[in-house]
Amino acid sequence: MMRTILVLAVIILANIGLTAQEATETGMALPNVKVKTLDGAVVETATLGQGDKPVVVSFWATWCKPCLVELQTYHELYDEWKENLGVDIYAVSIDDSRNARKVPAFVKGRTWTFNVLLDENQDFKRAMNVNNVPMTFIVKNGKVVWSHSAFAPGDEEDIEAELRKLASSEG
Numbered sequence: 001m002m003r004t005i006l007v008l009a010v011i012i013l014a015n016i017g018l019t020a021q022e023a024t025e026t027g028m029a030l031p032n033v034k035v036k037t038l039d040g041a042v043v044e045t046a047t048l049g050q051g052d053k054p055v056v057v058s059f060w061a062t063w064c065k066p067c068l069v070e071l072q073t074y075h076e077l078y079d080e081w082k083e084n085l086g087v088d089i090y091a092v093s094i095d096d097s098r099n100a101r102k103v104p105a106f107v108k109g110r111t112w113t114f115n116v117l118l119d120e121n122q123d124f125k126r127a128m129n130v131n132n133v134p135m136t137f138i139v140k141n142g143k144v145v146w147s148h149s150a151f152a153p154g155d156e157e158d159i160e161a162e163l164r165k166l167a168s169s170e171g
């Protein structure tokens with residue numbers, strides 16, 4: 001009995017590891033899922049990051065404290081990143097439909113100026129194999145070129161270094 005439980009646990013953990021590996025696989029094309037802007041316009045996710053400029057796609061939720069720290073940090077760096085590196089940021093809320101109604105006021109209260117999208121059914125989250133938030137991807141030419149899960153102060157320096165490498169490889 002104990003051996004069976006142990007074998008099942010190993011199989012489950014192996015599958016979780018495989019899903020996490022798939023999520024961070026570079027070169028993965030951005031899937032095409034419909035999400036909404038804060039004003040209700042539909043956006044097809046495959047259109048994000050189609051150009052030569054890198055795009056940051058960060059999955060978050062209003063209840064996730066590390067997500068809020070991450071997005072506030074991005075907010076503080078956004079103007080500089082946009083001006084110097086041509087970066088755009090899409091913060092994708094995975095709050096369910098009940099909590100998603102609170103997101104516009106939540107964002108406005110923080111004065112975030114980057115793009116915020118609503119993934120109420122978590123279709124985009126599932127398509128990107130995101131298991132936990134925050135989860136951040138850098139996309140360029142429609143493909144995932146970098147990913148990072150979780151957030152701790154200082155992680156923005158790694159993201160910026162990656163963005164600088166991508167910006168310098170454009171010419």
